[in-house]
Amino acid sequence: MKECVIVDGVRTPNGRAHKEKGWFRNKRPDELLSAVYDALFQRNPKVKPDQVEAVFVGTANQSGMCNDIARLGWLASGLPVNVATNGINQQCPSGMAATEHCARAIMCGEGDIYIAAGVEDMMNVPMGASIDFPPRIAKYFSPMELPMGMTAEKVAVQYKVNRQDTETMAYWSNKRAAEARDQGKFKNEIVPVEGVKDDGSPFLVEHDQWIRDDVNMEKMATLKPAFKPDGIVTAATSSPLTTGACALLLLERSKADQLGCKYHLKYKAGAMVGCDPTMMGIGPLFAARKVLERTGLTAKDIDVVELNEAFGTQALAVLRELGIEQNAPFKKTNLWGGALALGHPLGESGARVIITLNNIMKTDKKDAKLGLAMLCGGFGNANASIWEAVK
Numbered sequence: 001m002k003e004c005v006i007v008d009g010v011r012t013p014n015g016r017a018h019k020e021k022g023w024f025r026n027k028r029p030d031e032l033l034s035a036v037y038d039a040l041f042q043r044n045p046k047v048k049p050d051q052v053e054a055v056f057v058g059t060a061n062q063s064g065m066c067n068d069i070a071r072l073g074w075l076a077s078g079l080p081v082n083v084a085t086n087g088i089n090q091q092c093p094s095g096m097a098a099t100e101h102c103a104r105a106i107m108c109g110e111g112d113i114y115i116a117a118g119v120e121d122m123m124n125v126p127m128g129a130s131i132d133f134p135p136r137i138a139k140y141f142s143p144m145e146l147p148m149g150m151t152a153e154k155v156a157v158q159y160k161v162n163r164q165d166t167e168t169m170a171y172w173s174n175k176r177a178a179e180a181r182d183q184g185k186f187k188n189e190i191v192p193v194e195g196v197k198d199d200g201s202p203f204l205v206e207h208d209q210w211i212r213d214d215v216n217m218e219k220m221a222t223l224k225p226a227f228k229p230d231g232i233v234t235a236a237t238s239s240p241l242t243t244g245a246c247a248l249l250l251l252e253r254s255k256a257d258q259l260g261c262k263y264h265l266k267y268k269a270g271a272m273v274g275c276d277p278t279m280m281g282i283g284p285l286f287a288a289r290k291v292l293e294r295t296g297l298t299a300k301d302i303d304v305v306e307l308n309e310a311f312g313t314q315a316l317a318v319l320r321e322l323g324i325e326q327n328a329p330f331k332k333t334n335l336w337g338g339a340l341a342l343g344h345p346l347g348e349s350g351a352r353v354i355i356t357l358n359n360i361m362k363t364d365k366k367d368a369k370l371g372l373a374m375l376c377g378g379f380g381n382a383n384a385s386i387w388e389a390v391k
């Protein structure tokens with residue numbers, strides 16, 4: 001088997017998907033993709049765009065985004081027509097699936113230079129806008145139990161997660177994200193992008209918009225449940241509606257050496273699972289167990305974890321069941337904050353967590369050997385992948 005290494009990874013800042021407040025409210029998602037492609041090629045001049053074998057782009061709501069944002073976004077960026085593009089929809093794990101498709105293609109020798117990207121515009125293409133539940137699904141699942149927020153409530157009940165613990169998690173997610181931002185830790189991954197004001201004038205967006213500098217337990221405790229009158233999930237313990245894009249440059253290891261490209265992590269293994277869609281948030285537990293078992297590892301062998309915080313309830317349940325963490329502040333998980341603070345542009349996040357994992361292991365956790373990235377996805381898909389430091 002050949003080896004797949006991460007040569008680079010960049011992302012736009014995440015903007016709120018909010019009609020009045022969102023920094024990217026006047027921006028098209030294909031323009032965000034262009035920004036990360038441009039940055040990748042500018043930062044890696046040894047890799048020429050026409051050498052790329054294929055680009056896989058994760059997006060959860062494809063129909064609203066140019067219909068085929070993978071192809072049209074690439075062409076609209078003025079990039080070579082000879083490069084194949086492939087849109088991937090696996091709901092939230094789309095970006096991770098895109099990355100794993102590239103890794104597997106590299107490992108089996110189909111090609112040696114790939115881009116894995118992810119993009120979502122949750123303002124112009126609202127979550128669920130084009131969902132048309134097949135009527136027959138009601139034979140198996142209650143459609144009332146399928147919306148994401150409802151699944152987060154169900155996980156809380158089944159796995160006995162309480163509101164205060166999820167608020168503590170949201171508190172630390174915001175604190176850590178703010179600290180990482182202020183210490184310049186995201187500088188290597190965030191590409192500043194021009195936003196456009198309503199009067200047409202441009203302004204530079206350099207940071208994630210949602211990070212709440214004023215986060216405090218007292219205020220969070222006053223928020224009303226967002227999905228269920230007697231529920232525990234609030235706007236603070238849900239990932240916010242977000243817009244953003246990211247891209248990873250993945251190379252076959254000897255090709256990277258030949259081109260003189262540096263790298264820190266290689267893909268070790270990945271697993272995708274399906275689970276009960278009414279408790280989709282618990283999926284990463286099964287995906288992580290599967291990939292750990294396949295590689296002969298246990299959760300104790302993992303040094304750094306990036307888990308997408310779709311909701312506080314599901315993230316805590318997954319981490320507790322895996323025996324990785326009990327409560328925030330976490331010791332090895334989401335050390336630069338998670339989606340509760342950074343945001344979660346659905347199809348983007350699976351690739352974003354790998355980019356952040358790579359940067360954490362290159363800087364703050366230089367001695368770490370193994371990193372685990374994982375996330376859940378709407379209707380019961382989940383992915384986990386293990387990345388190994390290459391010395």
Ligand SMILES: CC(C)(COP(=O)(O)OP(=O)(O)OC[C@H]1O[C@@H](n2cnc3c(N)ncnc32)[C@H](O)[C@@H]1OP(=O)(O)O)[C@@H](O)C(=O)NCCC(=O)NCCS
Nearest residue numbers: 148149212215219220226234235236238239240241310378
């Ligand atoms: C939970 C949800 C419905 C809330 O949406 P919303 O009502 O539009 O709320 P907002 O996110 O704009 O936040 C509303 C307010 O809550 C308060 N709030 C949110 N988080 C807070 C925090 N951590 N601390 C204090 N106040 C907070 C603020 O007052 C905020 O308004 P402001 O920032 O404009 O002042 C929405 O974010 C959501 O659906 N999230 C889940 C997305 C999802 O399912 N993703 C897929 C997962 S698989």
